[in-house]
Amino acid sequence: PRRIILDCDPGHDDAIALLLAAGSPEIDLVAVTTVAGNQTLEKVTRNALAVGTIARIEDVPFAAGAERPLVREQVVAPEYHGESGLDGPELPAPTVALDARHAVDLIVETIMAAAPGEITLVPTGALTNLALAVRREPRIAERVREVVWMGGAAHGGNLSPVAEYNAAIDPEAVRIVLEAGWPVVMVGLDLTHQALADRSVLDAIAAVDGAPAAFTLELLEFFRGTYREQGFEWPPVHDVCAVAYVVDPGCMTVRSAPIAVELHGELTTGQTVVDLRHPAPASCVTSVALGLDAPRMWGHVVDALARLA
Ligand code: BDR
Numbered sequence: 001p002r003r004i005i006l007d008c009d010p011g012h013d014d015a016i017a018l019l020l021a022a023g024s025p026e027i028d029l030v031a032v033t034t035v036a037g038n039q040t041l042e043k044v045t046r047n048a049l050a051v052g053t054i055a056r057i058e059d060v061p062f063a064a065g066a067e068r069p070l071v072r073e074q075v076v077a078p079e080y081h082g083e084s085g086l087d088g089p090e091l092p093a094p095t096v097a098l099d100a101r102h103a104v105d106l107i108v109e110t111i112m113a114a115a116p117g118e119i120t121l122v123p124t125g126a127l128t129n130l131a132l133a134v135r136r137e138p139r140i141a142e143r144v145r146e147v148v149w150m151g152g153a154a155h156g157g158n159l160s161p162v163a164e165y166n167a168a169i170d171p172e173a174v175r176i177v178l179e180a181g182w183p184v185v186m187v188g189l190d191l192t193h194q195a196l197a198d199r200s201v202l203d204a205i206a207a208v209d210g211a212p213a214a215f216t217l218e219l220l221e222f223f224r225g226t227y228r229e230q231g232f233e234w235p236p237v238h239d240v241c242a243v244a245y246v247v248d249p250g251c252m253t254v255r256s257a258p259i260a261v262e263l264h265g266e267l268t269t270g271q272t273v274v275d276l277r278h279p280a281p282a283s284c285v286t287s288v289a290l291g292l293d294a295p296r297m298w299g300h301v302v303d304a305l306a307r308l309a
């Protein structure tokens, strides 16, 4: 199995991404780290521990990281995720304990203790922790197998007309991560807007026994409501796609392309600028996910929930 660190800000889609990681035999979850984003660090960390409790994740450290972006003021997203960051289901009191280490220390220690090329980083929020980690220990850039990030977009945005939320809330961190030299797969809105939890998906999850599937259904019902107010009939379940890429890269088409991030635009700050004009140069280490086999991906989610039951 692929050894991953999931760096997240749960968040409905982060929570389901964590369940997919925990329930997939293709993945060995080695750590879960949290970063401020959808809600405050305190709230998203509590949410991560609650999801870990529902999934009965054992022997995996959970650690809290950055409580705000590198440079900018914090932006939270109650219009999508509610005041708790995970509104909808009732959350259990966590039985999973929080690791005393800072997430950045845990990320660095885990990567440096593993063999080169062994750890994959899967950030599903702002890239603050990853940027801090690679500044703290630059050698992690050549030891990580790849970074699979849910964020950005080649076309369009959600926080603004051209900027995706995870990119826009900490664009300076995006720049550091894109320029670190490690391979980065950007699983952005181009891909995740194809990952809709539609009626067929809800029905398939409803047919699975156990608390993790029931919890997922409640998350998706709440998420459907907030996305409806944003003009979507069915919610895109963004973060699940980053984990799904690690589980089964064949369910996506990914293209090598140079990616940069806008830091100074009057209207475009946080936009990820993806150069799709030409074939990428051989030296290019960034790539963008563009096409999704959605039924195949949701099949992995359903299988994972059944395994966790
Ligand atoms: C991203 O923003 C967050 O609200 C979601 O959890 C996801 O990571 C989508 O733009």
Ligand code: CA
Residues within 6 Å of the ligand: 008, 009, 010, 011, 013, 014, 037, 038, 124, 125, 239
């Ligand atoms: Ca997220």
